[in-house]
Amino acid sequence: MNFELKALTTAAAAREKCDLLLVLVTEASAGGSDALSTLVAHAVKAGDFETSAGKQLALYGLPAVAARRVLLLGAGSGSAREVRQAVAGAASALKAQGVAKALLCFAYEACAAAVASAVLSASEAAYSYTHTKSQVKPVALKKLLIGTSGKADRHGVEQAFAIAVAQAEGVALAREWANRPANHATPTLLADAARSLAKLPGISCKVHGPAEVAKLGMGAFMAVAQGSEQPLRFIELHYNGGAKGAAPVVLVGKGITFDTGGISIKPAAEMDEMKFDMGGAASVLGVFQSLGRLQPAINVVGLIPACENMPDGRAVKPGDVVTSMSGQTIEILNTDAEGRLVLSDALTYAARFKPAAMVDIATLTGACVIALGGLRSGMFTASDALARALEQAGDAALDPCWRMPLDDEYGEGLKSNFADMGNVAGRAAGAVTAAKFLQRFVGDIPWAHLDIAGTAWKSGAAKGATGRPVGLLLHYLLATAPAAARPARKTAAARRKAEPAAGSAQG
Known part of the structure; x- marks a missing residue:
């Protein structure tokens, strides 16, 4: 439209x-x-x-x-x-x-x-x-x-209009890919969608296959993917609109294109909704769609570890120990806690870009749904400045989040007798302990985790993807641009008409 x-x-x-x-x-x-x-x-x-x-x-x-x-x-x-x-x-x-x-x-x-x-x-x-x-x-x-x-404030209205049109395109693209059934949104097809975004100005894409991921030593990611016949894809998107050498913001989106739970298999009821488990990945695609239209003066990297979590004879088993890209070993106590495994290797990889900040986005825990429902996404970070920036961006985009605790004591349950850590820590505070697991792979880089399990899609008669948190992420990224570069260049306020960009989903 x-x-x-x-x-x-x-x-x-x-x-x-x-x-x-x-x-x-x-x-x-x-x-x-x-x-x-x-x-x-x-x-x-x-x-x-x-x-x-x-x-x-x-x-x-x-x-x-x-x-x-x-x-x-x-x-x-x-x-x-x-x-x-x-x-x-x-x-x-x-x-x-x-x-x-x-x-x-x-x-x-x-x-x-x-x-x-x-x-x-x-x-x-x-x-x-x-x-x-x-x-x-x-x-x-x-x-x-x-x-x-x-x-x-005509100028402000025109700026807001231009950003909203770009955001709408990004949200529509995220909804479209999250809504597609798993056989129409495989890791390979998701990678093709990312390659299509590289047609937009300032965006490039690189896709790593199984051999490249093995060479990188992403043992946690490979463990999740090994039970599926669909080959994994590690998708790397770059938007370069800022100064050369300026530190980027890295977005990491969980891309489990279907989640059966693996050997720790989920109940059959509503398992079809596990096609939405790549909502984090879809939001990263949507953000890059919006960046391609707005052309802001910033640098952004998008990383998507994409695979299925399936329970065949090659699948990882409860009790197996794997070595992550960071060198830390993980005892997989529950194969349905797979999202944190693929994210752990992606977060380790993200460090090579020396980012100003990194944000991971994942439909990670049912516990977050219980805590916050479908109104606000859960936000976890040790950085007060990053927390404020994300909260303000969410409020501006009408895509709100809520800061959750990250006390060190919550990580005690991740101790393992057979590895450096387990991948789960019991039922209590499940969303928090999942975040504590991810925190072990970020080092000193300012980092935030967005648990969108309650906000990425709706169930029941209104079943379908929401496209969240594209709006929150886009407003956060635009706020990191140099003040003199706001609003986005190539989106001059004088440009009144907004035509759909290449590769956008039509709403």
């Missing part, structure tokens, strides 16, 4: 030719003399429409409005969260057949955050998975025009 930002009053919006006109109305929307403003005022006065977030009034064939369909959306006080709720409620209207062009108009002076929220929510609402469906019709919507009437 294409997005365009345009200065429009409600009177001008009424004259705009489109299939659907969405009007965001707040408690304080100024009453105008034009036909659309008058209609809104009458509807509110008559009690037929409320301006609280989530309320709607559908209209059709209004004589003074060029659009065939009009949908009034209550936006409460007009905050970013309320705009998100309002636009999400219009999902069925945006997906309706015959709606190829829509206009989302703010009937109030919207702030930059509200405009960004509208873009992201509309993109999410219009997304539809079709890759393995033979009968479904693709969403008709091809273009969404965002109309804002306010003149205050």
Whole structure:
């Protein structure tokens, strides 16, 4: 879907030719003399429409409005969260057949955050998975025009719009790959997706196969992969937009394309959802999609250890001891604690880039789901500065995280009689002990672990990937750019139209 930002009053919006006109109305929307403003005022006065977030009034064939369909959306006080709720409620209207062009108009002076929220929510609402469906019709919507009437902070609104469009593309790509069944998203196919991103400016890709990974000594990663017929892939992405030699930020995404649990096999119920166990990897792909559009003045490395965790005769067994790339030995007490094994070798590899910081992203523990549910991702770091930066980025992106403890005492349960450490430490504080395991492979580099087991996908009737935490990561990375380089270069605020970048998933 294409997005365009345009200065429009409600009177001008009424004259705009489109299939659907969405009007965001707040408690304080100024009453105008034009036909659309008058209609809104009458509807509110008559009690037929409320301006609280989530309320709607559908209209059709209004004589003074060029659009065939009009949908009034209550936006409460007009905050970013309320705009998100309002636009999400219009999902069925945006997906309706015959709606190829829509206009989302703010009937109030919207702030930059509200405009960004509208873009992201509309993109999410219009997304539809079709890759393995033979009968479904693709969403008709091809273009969404965002109309804002306010003149205050126009530059900030345009910057926020550009970043939101790029973020929406990244989220859509992450959702698409996480949603694909495991036989349509193998480690090899995931590597192909990464190679496609190298078509974008500033991005390069290198893929290591089994022989290269063995040469690197990634014994923990290889142990997880050895039970599968699908060959592992270690994917290495580089975005070079900053000064040559400037320390990069390294993102490490868990890429278990299907997780049976191995010999410690999972229950059958809902095991299909283990295709989402590469949500961390998908988020890294999504971030690079966004970086390719925005071209910020930073350097970023993305690492994805991708494999399946399967239980055949070659699979690693509980009690086996393996040697990680770091030289530390690990007793594998539970083969279903495989994500931390592949991440341990990737984190060791990441150190060669002398990063300013590294962040791993993983659907790692059910314990984190119990602790935080599906609202906030768990965030673990010993660095107060990195914690603040990630928290602020998550809040700005409406993709929040919550800092969890990392006290040294939590690592006591990882002691082993037969290796340097075990890979699990019992049920208590499972999300924390998993993070303590990873911490043993990061040395002195500023590091954070994001446990997205509760936020990467939804179950039930709304089953599907969310694309989180692409937004959090993107806002964090953009904040690391030199102040003089913000917003991203090649995304000049004057550029009003946003066309889809190569390799992006269409939402």
